[in-house]
Amino acid sequence: MRTVTVEEHFASPGFLDGAGRQLKEGLLRTGARGLKIIEQLSEVGDKRVAEMDAGGIDVQILSLNAPGLEQLEAAEQITLARDSNEFLHGVVKAHPKRFHGFAALPVAAPDKAAAEFERAVRELGFKGALINGHTRGRYLDDKFFWPIFECATALNVPIYLHPTVPPKAVIEASYGGFAPPVTAMLAGAGWGWHIETAVHLIRVILGGVFDRFPQLQIVIGHLGEGLPFMLPRLDRNMAKEMTKLERPFAAYLRQNVHYTFGGFNFPATFLDLLLEVGVERIMFSVDYPYGSMAAARAFLEQLPVSAADRERIAHINAEKLFGL
Amino acid sequence: MRTITLEEHYAMPGFFDGPGRELKHRAETVGGRYANLIERLCDIGAKRLAEMDAAGIDMQVLSLTSPGVEQLEAAEAIALAREANDYLAEAVQKNPARFAGLATVPTSAPGNAAQELERRVRAGFKGAVINGHNRGRYLDDLFYSPILECAEKLAVPIYLHPTPPPKPVLDTYYGGFNPMLTEMLAGGAWGWHIETAVHVIRLISGGVFDRFPRLQIVVGHMGEGLPFMFQRFDIMPPAVTKLKRTYKDYLRENVHYTFSGFNFPPSFLDLLLELGGVDRIMFSADHPYQSMQWARAFLEQIPVSAADKERIAHGNAEKLFKL
Secondary structure (H helix, E strand, O other): OOOEEEEEEEOOOOHHHOOOHHHHHHHHHOOHHHHHHHHHHHOOOHHHHHHHHHHOOOEEEEEEOOOOOOOOOHHHHHHHHHHHHHHHHHHHHHOOOOEEEEEOOOOOOHHHHHHHHHHHHHOOOOOEEEEOOOEOOEOOOOHHHHHHHHHHHHHOOOEEEOOOOOOHHHHHHHHOOOOHHHHHHHHOOOOHHHHHHHHHHHHHHHOOHHHHOOOOOEEEOHHHOOHHHHHHHHHHHOOHHHHOOOOOHHHHHHHOEEEEOOOOOOHHHHHHHHHHHOHHHEEOOOOOOOOOHHHHHHHHHHOOOOHHHHHHHHHHHHHHHHOO | OOOEEEEEEEOOHHHHHOOOHHHHHHHHHOOHHHHHHHHHHHOOOHHHHHHHHHHOOOEEEEEEOOOOOOOOOHHHHHHHHHHHHHHHHHHHHHOOOOEEEOEEOOOOOHHHHHHHHHHHHHOOOOOEEEOOOEOOEOOOOHHHHHHHHHHHHHOOOEEEOOOOOOHHHHHHHHOOOOHHHHHHHHOOOOHHHHHHHHHHHHHHHOOHHHHOOOOOEEEOHHHOOHHHHHHHHHHOOHHHHOOOOOHHHHHHHOEEEEOOOOOOHHHHHHHHHHHOOOOOEEOOOOOOOOOHHHHHHHHHHOOOOHHHHHHHHHHHHHHHHOO
16 A cells, blocks of 8 residues: 655754754753654655655655744745755655655745745645744734735645644743743643644634635644544534634535644544544644654554545545645 | 433522623623523523423532632632522522532632632532633642642542633634634633643643542543543653653543533544543533533433443442532
8 A cells, every 4th residue: 555644854954953953952852762863854865765665655745844944034934945945856856756845935924935835836846835833923814924825726735734832922821830841842742732733723714714715725734633623612613603704614624624643643533533524634644753654554554444545544635635 | 311410500690790790791782692591590490400301411510600700809709609609509408309519619719719618518519610720820830739639638529610711822822803703712612622621731740630649620521622632642751741640641540521512423432432431421511501402412322332321421420429
C-alpha cells in the first residue's frame, strides 16, 4: 500500500540558529533525543529516504518546522521565506518521487505572501502552503490576511494550518503558575497548541473566510485538534441566525477542512473524527521527526476501516487534494 | 430503569438580582425562552416533577445555575451561597426521593466555603458545585486547599461546572465578532468547555490529587474535550511534571464524567474507549437548558450492555453521591 505523509518537517540551513533558535535550545535540553531530532530535521536527503524506506513511507510533503517565520518582522519573513522555499525546491528536485513541498510564506506581508505563494506553486511545483498559526496575536480571520486565501483559491491548493504557542495573554491566564517546563508543555504540544489551532480555525469559519472563498481547503493535523469532539455542540449552539454565515457551522468542518494524524495515533480519537467527518477527509501523516514512522504505519494498518478506506487514508485522499 | 441526572440547575428568585441579572435582563428584553428558563429554574416542585415524570427521569441532583457565586466579593458570595443552599434544602426536604442537592460554596472565602460545605453535607447535601475560576484564580492555587481538603474528608465529590474564561483569554481568543457571537463562542458553544478542561488540567498539574488522592471531581459535557486529547497527555510524563501519577491516571482515578447535553455518539465513544470502562460515566440532562427527553432517548441508544447502561443511568451516581 502506497503511503503519503503530509505533516513532515525539515529545518532549512540557518533556521535553527534564527527563527527556530528557541526550538533548538529546547531540544538540546532534552539530551540525546533532542540531538537526534535536530539532526533529522536538518537532513533531507538520502539518509531520510533510507529511513522512509525502512518505515514504509513512500512520500513526504515537507514543511518548514514550527514556529516557522510567523513571529518575525515582515522584512525578515520575506527574505527567509524565499530562502527556505529555494532550499526546499532543491531537496524536492533531488528526490522528486519521494518529496514534495509546502511553501513558507511571509504572512505578515500578505501581498508579498501571495506573490511568493504563487511563485512557489507555479514555478517550484509546491503543493500548497503551511502557516504556523497566528502572526503575533493576529488570526487569519482578519481581512488583512485574505490575499493569501484568494491566492490559494486561484491556485487551487490547500493551506495547512499548523499549531503554534498561544499569544502571551492566554499562556499567562491559562497555563501560568507552574514550573516553566510544565507551562511550556501545557501551552505547547501537551494541550495548548491544539486548542490554539482549533480556536484559529473556528475564527476563520466565523470570520466568513469560507463564505468568501467557498472552494478553499484548510488542512489541520492531530486528528482535528479537538474539533471532532465538539463538532455537534458547535453546530447546535451556533445557528446560522447567530453566525450570519451561509452554511451551518458543521458544514464548514465537513466541506472545507481535511484532517491528518500528526502523531495522534489514538484509536478512540480517530473513531471520533471518522464518525463526524467521514473517511474522505482523513489523511495519513507521521509528524516526522517527532512521531515515529513505524508507529504511524502500524496504526494505519490497524485502523478499523475497510481495505478501500485504508487506501483512501493512506494515499488516495492526499493525491486528490494535493494533485500528486 | 432508574435514572438519576446530575447536572440539573435551579435558582432562587434573588439570584436574578445578583449574578443572574443578565438572564433577567434578557427575559425582560427578549422574553420568550429566557422568561421560561427563569420560571423553570425557580421551580423545584410540582411543575419540575411533572416534567421529570414525562421525560422518565427519577431523580435530579440539583446545583445553583451558573455563574453561581464564583465571581462575587467574598461577603456577598457567603451570603448568597447560604441563601441558595437554604432554598435548595427546603425543596429537597419536600421531595427527598426525587431531589438531592449539591452545595454552593463561597470559593472566594475558602475557610467559610469549607464550613458551609461541611454543614450542608451533614444535613444531607451530596457534594459541592464550583463554577470554574474565581475571578481568574483556579483551584490549583493553594489558597483553595481548605475546600478540597474538606471535600476529601467528607468523601463527597465536587462538580466543576463551566464558566466563561478570564478576560485576557476571552479578548484574545473570542473577541472581534459581534458581542452575541463572542459570548456564545466563549460560552456554551466552545470556550466554556475548553476553560473547564484547562481547569482540570491545572488541578492535575498543580498536584491537587497528589495532595488529596481520594478527591473526586465531576465534569460534564462528556469530559469537556479531555477524552479526545487523552492519549496525548503521555508526552508529559511524571519526570517532567514531578507528579506521582500520569495525567491519564488522574483522569481515570479522580474524575467522573456526565453527559449534560453532549448526547453525541462519537464523543460518547471517545470517552468510553479512553476510560476503558463505564464506571466513571454518568447520565445527566442539563435541565432546563437541554431537553430531558433528548437525554433519555440518547441513554437508551448508547452502544453498551444492559448492565453497563444501568451503571451509567444510576448505579455509578448512587455509589459516588451515596444516593
